Amino acid sequence: MKRPRYNLGLAGLGIELAAAVVGLTALGLWIDRRLETEPWATVIGASIGFVGGMYNFILSAQKAARRAEQQAAEQQAAEQRTGNDLEDAG
Numbered sequence: 151m152k153r154p155r156y157n158l159g160l161a162g163l164g165i166e167l168a169a170a171v172v173g174l175t176a177l178g179l180w181i182d183r184r185l186e187t188e189p190w191a192t193v194i195g196a197s198i199g200f201v202g203g204m205y206n207f208i209l210s211a212q213k214a215a216r217r218a219e220q221q222a223a224e225q226q227a228a229e230q231r232t233g234n235d236l237e238d239a240g
Contacts, residue, residue: 174199
């Protein structure tokens with residue numbers, strides 16, 4: 151069975167989540183050092199990164215699930231058409 155290409159995009163979801171957390175945590179660290187507000191900007195940055203990353207992760211996973219359901223329905227309909235064509239020919 152041929153796998154759709156969009157599944158390759160799902161492989162990067164974990165990396166995107168980690169990048170959001172690491173990136174905003176690093177920004178928080180930079181702000182803390184600049185403004186001497188440790189640890190608040192780091193905690194806030196990590197929290198925003200986690201929430202934003204999870205939001206993106208969930209949306210992407212839901213979109214992929216809808217695509218997979220649609221593809222399965224299309225494949226099932228195609229198989230039924232093929233089966234009906236064979237019955238009509240026989």
